[in-house]
Structures are given as structure tokens and as C-alpha cells.
Amino acid sequence: MKVTTMRDAVATYVHDGDMVSIEGFTASICFAAAHEIIRQGRRDLILCRMTPDLIYDQMVAAGCARKLVFSYLGNPGVGPLHCVRRAVEKGIPAPLELEEYSHFGMVGRYLAGAYRLPFFPLRSYVGSDLPKVNPLIRFVESPYGDGPIAAVPPLNPDVAIIHAQRADQEGNTQLWGLLGVQKEAAFAAKHVVVVVEEIVDGAVIRTDPNRTLIPALVVDAVVREPYGAHPSYVQGYYDRDNDFYLRWDEISRDEAAARAWLEEWVWGVRDRAEYVEKMGHQCWERLAPGEAWSNPVNYGKYS
């Protein structure tokens, strides 16, 4: 039985010092998992994400992290991540190391990790200063004689936490909308926790196998957590809370205000369900999208 609570999933699969990937590119970022990791007081984590976003800004503010591995460090369209900056520049609340790539570099790291390859070759970084500040970005000679090519090493997190629309009880997981590096991160990680808006019957999954990006084969735990990605969004379920992304810019400028926010919304609630209730139904009504259904396709019956 893989279905469990967020509390148990985090207790079992996230340990002090682990390398953790909570992926999701703008969409389906599992804040619910981050908040539970904060509540359980994890320390010295190496946090990997293409875009650390508010989720890692909050985890850094709470003192969970010792290092970020990333490719775009900002509050998208708003500004910097103030808590990350405080940690890097002043060591508040703890010193923070940065390991920086480009997007394709991070994508390639996950893919090499998932494929169990020693590196991923890519056409990038020529003439850039990035390899000078990150010695893990290197150039290798093509074995076929067509010159040097950039290479990045595999990324194999101890645990990947992936938010998605739905899964069955075994962890066969379907997602749609932006796919980011969800599949690659899941196949690269040593353990995978899948967090979903809905748990559905396995028969539902089998009606649409093309949408199953992550099979139960690689999944250790399944957590049902409605609105678990707020303030990011889940395609077809709720919109991005852009107001909160703007407000966090104000809140996070001040260390005490950021801490007070964490006190109220993370340490001050038992779990995500309480957060959802505390946020209030006006919030969820405001973020409810209209409907835009896909047309069903005929897979055919071959018996």
C-alpha cells in the first residue's frame, strides 16, 4: 500500500543532508511537501530545482538548506528571491552554497541521471562564463571527431517529489499541461513521492495510457493533497495565485516578516488541509478556472 500521508512520506523519504528535487516548471510545484519538510525541521538539504521559485525561498528562510542546484533564480516576472539572497549574502539563517546551470544543462543532468549515463552532451556554454564559476560544466571532445561539446554530470536526487493531477493507489501517475522535467526527475531519483489532486481507480489510468508519464514502477509513496501546489497552479484544477507571488516579494524583503509568514502558514497549521481551510473558500473560488475539455480519442478494442 503506497498511499500515505504527507507527514509519513516526508518522515520516511526525506532525511537531513539529502539531495531533494521538488520539481514542476511554474506548474504543479508541491508547496505542501515543502511545508511539511519545514515542519519536520529537516536540515542541510541540497535542494535541486530548475527554478527555485518561492518554494525554495521559503525552505531556505526556514533553515532547511545548505545548497541550491538551479538554472533560474528568481520570482518569475516579479523580482529576486529575497530569502535566498539573505542566505547567500549574509548567511541568514544559514550559509547557502549555489551551483548554477542553464535550463538545458539542468534538463540534461536529470536525463543523464535517469538514463544512468556518465554525462549529457549539449550545445551550450560556448563563450559563456558559466563554466568558469561551475567546474562541473565541462567540454569534452566528440569521439567522432567533430570538435568539443559541453557536458554536464548526471543528477540523481535521493528523493524526487512530483505533484500531478492524478494517480492510482499504486502510483501510476498522469499529468498534463506543462510537463517540465517531472518524468526525468522521477526516473533519476532514488526514491519518488507522488502528490496528487485526486486518487483514481487503476481502470481510469488504463483508459488513457499516453497520459501516464510516471509508472508505479518508480514510485515509493502516493499522497493525496488537494490544492497541494498552491500558490503555483495545477492545469485544469486551479490557477496560479499571482497575487501571492507579488505579495511574497513584499513579505520576504524583511526577515522577520518572512518568519512571521512561516509561523502563521507553515508552523501554525497541522497540515495542508488546515492551510486550505485557513486560506478560505474565496481564495479557491478566485482561482477556479473555467472548463476546456479535450476530445476523447479512440484507442480501439483489440480482443
Next chain:
Amino acid sequence: MTDYTPSEVMIVAAARALEGVRTVFVGVGLPNIACNLARRTVAPALELIYESGVYGARPARLPLSIGDPTLVTGAISICPMVDLFGLYLQGGRVEVAFLGGAQIDRFGNLNTTVIGDYLRPNVRLPGSGGACEMAINAHRVFIIMRLKRRAFVKRLDFLTSPGHLEGAEPRAALGLSRRGPQVVVTNKCIFTFDEVTGEMALESLHPGVEMAEVQAEVGWELKVARDLRETEPPTAEELRLLREELDPGRIYTG
């Protein structure tokens, strides 16, 4: 008639640069509006590509980030980012990429990483995102930036995304097979790049802008194209599309 803003001239100029283009890699803000304007005017077959994995977006509202759900609904294809960077971008399917930055030098190299020293920066910027590989793999790069002296600098604090590098040595000699920066559209003027030296040259001044105003905002000795011209002002139809359909809240065009 001068009832248009510098931002509107900038967006219109960027849109016109896309004439006949089929695929464009686009960010949020000004490039997004410029691309949507181009699709309704000079490039009807234009498909918008976002690094979040979206091909052929038809946004129903102004996207606030490149991962906005409005880019998904109604798009032609959504793919994993591995495919977006590998199949579309590196595979040579992206004709033009729009880029910008906190700093640019005269060879079109861009900095989006830090102002000051890397380890002890005065300002920590977001970093590359996908810009480094877009600069390398898109067939052509269009840059859209406001003209400011602190942005148009003699030396970058950090080179995030390569343009024509040192200029003298062509990109091809370093294994960069694609053409790199072709145009820089600003709120005051348009620059293009010399095909031999790779250096930026003033190509066109927006209506009412003096050359001295441009030189004052550029941190190196400005080169001027032999046939310097004045940017064609926006047409009534371009302004109507911008104001009534693409940015009715005047968020980017005001």
C-alpha cells in the same frame, strides 16, 4: 502625429523585425506582445515557442510568466522540456529567439547573472534560464532592451549568453554554427550588427530621437550605419491592435 509612446515604437519595431518568420522563442512582457502583434500583421504563420515546453501558444490573456496556464490551453503541442530544448531548439527548429538582459556589450553578449563580482555580487540576477542555449542554438537572436547607460556597457560583469563574443573571431570558429544577434530594438533606436566585425551599429533612430541621446546612453564609441534612417512610426492599425486587443490594460505599452 506623435500620440504613441516609446514602448509602442519599440514593440512595433520588434514585431516588424519578425516579418515572414515561422517560429519564435519568446519570453514574457515586451517580446510576447511584439510576437502577438507580428502574428496579426507581418508574420501570420508565426508560432510562439516557450521554454516551458509550449509550441504554438494562443494565449487568451496576457501571460504573467512563461509557465502561465493560458499558454497551455489551446496550444498546438506541449512537450517535456527535454524535447523543447533538444528537438525544437538544438534541432534547429527555432528561427528567432528574443532575448534581453541587464547588460549588453557592443558584440551583443548578454549578462543576466550578476552585477559586480560573481561570489560577492552587488546584484544577484536570475541567471541563464534557457538564454545561454537560445543564444547558441536559435538561427537568429533578436534583442529587446531599454537603452540605458548602465545596461549598454563596455565590459560585462558576467557573460551569460554569447553574442558575437570578441567580434574578430567569428562564432563559427568556436563551433557556433548559427548566426547570433542580428538586431537590438530599444525604446530610442534600433541597432544591427556588422557582418564582418560582429559589432553593433546604430541603424535607425525612432522619430524625434537625436543621435547624441543615444550616444549618451551607450558605454562605448558608437558606430553608425552608413545609411542611418528614421524608424517608421507605428501605423494606426498597429496601434489599434496594441491598445484594443493585445494590451488593453496598457501594462507594457504605457
